[in-house]
Amino acid sequence: MIGCFAGFVIDSDKLLLMGGSVSLAVITLLILKSLRLSTKSKLALIYAHLVFLFFPFVVLTTNAACGVACMPCGNNVASLVALALPTTFLASTVAGFFVIPGFYMFFSRKAETGNTRIMRFIRYHSRRMKLKMSKVYILDSANPIAFSFKSFKSMIFISAGLMDLLGKKELEAVILHELGHIKRKASVLTMSFSLLRFFSPLSLISRFHHDSDTEEIHADRAAIRIQKTDKYLKSAKRKMDAFEKESAT
Numbered sequence: 746m747i748g749c750f751a752g753f754v755i756d757s758d759k760l761l762l763m764g765g766s767v768s769l770a771v772i773t774l775l776i777l778k779s780l781r782l783s784t785k786s787k788l789a790l791i792y793a794h795l796v797f798l799f800f801p802f803v804v805l806t807t808n809a810a811c812g813v814a815c816m817p818c819g820n821n822v823a824s825l826v827a828l829a830l831p832t833t834f835l836a837s838t839v840a841g842f843f844v845i846p847g848f849y850m851f852f853s854r855k856a857e858t859g860n861t862r863i864m865r866f867i868r869y870h871s872r873r874m875k876l877k878m879s880k881v882y883i884l885d886s887a888n889p890i891a892f893s894f895k896s897f898k899s900m901i902f903i904s905a906g907l908m909d910l911l912g913k914k915e916l917e918a919v920i921l922h923e924l925g926h927i928k929r930k931a932s933v934l935t936m937s938f939s940l941l942r943f944f945s946p947l948s949l950i951s952r953f954h955h956d957s958d959t960e961e962i963h964a965d966r967a968a969i970r971i972q973k974t975d976k977y978l979k980s981a982k983r984k985m986d987a988f989e990k991e992s993a994t
């Protein structure tokens with residue numbers, strides 16, 4: 746019986762595995778804090794960080810469980826990893842739903858908007874679309890970006906650069922597009938589908954004008970339907986494209 750508990754013994758291979766994972770968790774966090782990255786790269790790094798962070802814990806518990814159950818995985822690093830990896834991804838995915846919106850809440854330079862015109866516009870259209878009022882934040886960034894989250898609360902982020910760049914109607918088109926995303930994701934069905942599809946909390950976020958998948962088309966349609974024209978949405982995208990080209994050269 747005592748032999749079964751051999752699984753508890755941590756040999757050097759497993760120590761190396763766990764040590765490596767913790768180091769990678771630290772490295773991803775350092776990169777995240779020191780580099781200026783795009784929203785997508787940031788999110789990918791947060792997710793990677795969570796994976797590396799959870800992995801040692803899952804290896805430890807799997808290792809112990811194998812020992813108790815007298816399974817052979819206790820002496821085989823490869824089978825241990827094969828057992829621990831899916832659980833790690835599941836734990837990271839669940840954690841990501843809390844951590845990723847939290848990251849944007851606490852670590853980005855932003856302020857809740859006091860712009861009454863924008864707030865009134867969003868409140869009016871949220872009510873019409875049968876949505877709860879979103880939190881609206883202005884990001885302190887010259888890059889013209891907008892994105893939204895829908896996890897437990899919905900949040901819309903708009904950069905100061907975007908507000909400078911766009912006219913009133915164009916900005917409204919972008920906001921309606923984001924509300925269109927939130928409306929789609931508010932349905933539990935869509936949310937669980939996107940979770941299954943990407944198996945990652947990265948699917949929580951929607952960025953204006955970067956992915957041209959079906960979600961974007963649906964969000965665009967929401968904006969066009971309300972404004973009764975695609976003129977403003979198109980000119981907003983044109984301006985954002987032009988800004989990106991300019992800053993790339």
Ligand SMILES: [Zn+2]
Pocket residue numbers: 922926951952953954955960961964
């Ligand atoms: Zn979008």
